[in-house]
Amino acid sequence: METDGHFARKDLLGLEDLSSEEILTVLQAAKSFQEISRREVKKVPTLRGQTVINLFYEPSTRTRTSFELAAKRLSADVVNFTVSESSAVKGETLVDTARNIESMHSDIIVVRHPVSGAPHLLARIVKSAVINAGDGTHEHPSQGLLDLFTIQEHKGKLEGLKVLIVGDISHSRVARSNIYGMRTLGLQVTVCGPPTLIPVEMERMGVRVTYDFDDALTKTDVIMMLRIQMERQHGGLYPSLREYARLFGLNRDRLNRAKPDVLIMHPGPVNRGVEISPEIADCTRSLILEQVSNGVAVRMALLYLLSRGAYGKAAH
């Protein structure tokens, strides 16, 4: 069988430098992996004998579980290192922790870290493949890929679609990964939120900026609501949650003015009643739970494409 030359990387650190061919390769592989999660025996032997380490320096349920399930469905062995249990609280540096992990012969390290760029540092010093599972306010590439995958599943295409991303763009690594991926694949991206939460580099990234949610929502094919990140707010960026909800929250009234086939997405976890009203989060056009299911398939695709056996180690 032929080999696929479109994805030959050691690491996945972000969507910024992925080509459209590489992104489409991941999406195509994810399509094949989707079927496995629907089987009675949800497991294939592909990565038997490989070790995946989930190295998480930030709390995460969804992403860590998703990577763990993805690895297990490919028959890899998975170890979860979380910061509260590990030696980081005893003062060990990221580099030392990574070197220790690799001494136990890991093959893939999935890392989440509060500092932007931490996975890039890791990727330079370890031989294992590194997957960025979220670094600071920089990128969250697997989330960007699963969002693209979910949109493609529903719209049958990606190029030319209009996407509106609403909320705290400044602190959102999800938004940043989505913007990079969407721009590469030819989607039209508009961001919307309070001016204090929209970073200046947006227009340079080829993204339109608007502060008028009511106007923008009528023209878009996809509305992606972002979580107001309480843990990253240090006050003063918007007057109150109530005002935020009134200006930038998605509710029934607003949805009625959007296109009838608009897709509603949210990377989770949802602040019900803040960025999205409960009835909308649960409505039929909301893809929130489907995003979660697709996340496992996309992460299986990433682990598959990045895994290297005995012969592959020298290939990069």
Add this chain to the structure above:
Amino acid sequence: MAEISDRGEIPVFRTTVMDSEGIRRALTRIAHEILERNKGCQELALIGVRTRGVFLARRLAAKIQEIEGTVVPLGIIDITLYRDDVSRSFPKPVMGTTDIPFPITGRRIVLVDDVLYTGRSIRAALDGLMDLGRPQNIQLAVLIDRGHRELPIRADYVGKNVPTAHGEFVDVLLEEADGTDLVGIRDREE
């Protein structure tokens, strides 16, 4: 089925093994043999191994329908994730999707592939099938058996036995993917 076609041009063969008439007759005979051995098509299902096994399975299903007037369930298995060399290869092979739209438990499954060689792909397909259920039995139909088995696997239905050397390539070209029906042998270097 242009979407799973992967050959650009027809290779130059040293020897032609089968032409389209030969392929047609072999598949007709195999269809009859399948029906004879299974005493009809009760509980029968065909599963093609991606890519060319799928086209052969479709043709066999059409023949069986001609002969018996019954539509036999048809499935597709992709063996990429079950191969014994996949975790060692980088970059990874392109994979397709397994699509078996019926429960296989209790069925008589005829696995269909184009060429039987080392037996490793069939081992992978068997493992894949076992993950999906417990068939009553699994039989193997191949268009070409070229020998050189590395595993204790044999075919139940063979279109043609073709003695080959290790260094040779056996190519099965099918109308659906390649625009023509032809089986030929060429040297590996070409």
